[in-house]
Amino acid sequence: MGIFVNIISGGEPFLFPGLIELCGEFEDQTFVIFTNGTALTETDYNLLKRSNNLAIIVSIEGSPEFTNKRRGTGVYEKALNTIKNLDQIGVPTGISATISRMNFRYWMNPENIDNLIKQNIRMLFLIEYIPQTPLPQLKTESTDHSFLLKPEERREFRAQVLKFRSTKPIFIIHSPGDEEYFGGCVSAGRGFAHITPAGDLTPCPISNIATHNLTNSTLREGLASPLFKEICKNEHLLETEGMPCALFAHPEEVSALAKLVGAYKTDLDIL
Ligand SMILES: C[S@@+](CC[C@H](N)C(=O)[O-])C[C@H]1O[C@@H](n2cnc3c(N)ncnc32)[C@H](O)[C@@H]1O
Ligand code: SF4
Structure with missing residues (x-):
């Protein structure tokens, strides 16, 4: 089917027993696992030493203080230590950060990027924060909304990412900024699709509508579904229009489309 990269994002993937062995069963596939970096055990490191199709990306928020504030006391130090351990045993590794108004200036500071490079960190995922509350509520000033970059801040941030990319020896992925190379949103099988822990096939991790569940239908059927086809076909839907996604x-068009194709919500608390 042309699928060769599988991103496992959790929850916390390293709480799932047998994960590394499972990835090892599919030698012609690459797995990128996102982790908070606090749960890897000696057994995991021993298994990872022998793996050759895994990359492990560890999340921080920015500074030690901000990371520990959001993720818990001592998590920054644990995360960086995990990266060091992975690097020492030859597992491709790097950092992921959710970019919000709270930390985007930290990530725009060249000194902070240089500091990571000095520590031999060569991969950086900068994922712009996408709120979990429904958009109609977002139009009023909710807490979730206030974390979103403003359009001019997003432009500034993007310009700095592009500058780093052309000047610094670190591989940066910026979401959704890099979707511009693909002509907009890469959901619904244009670039990727998402499978929830319950098996529902959704267009993207941020989307919670589905028509297929992989416990009773195939991935091929889900990718060919009217829901996915309509999203891919509709160029207007693929434009971010100043939002991160x-x-x-x-929201109105997506709701109407969901109704038209008989999609159900995979998470009743959001969207
Ligand atoms: C969903 S987490 C799960 C994996 C793991 N438990 C961890 O903490 O990294 C994977 C990545 O997505 C980012 N992330 C979490 N919530 C997000 C949101 N609302 N918008 C954008 N990125 C988000 C996190 O910062 C993290 O780097
Ligand atoms: S749905 Fe949003 S986050 Fe997902 S691929 Fe499209 S623009 Fe990116």
């Missing part, structure tokens, strides 16, 4: 920017 295209599907989030078009």
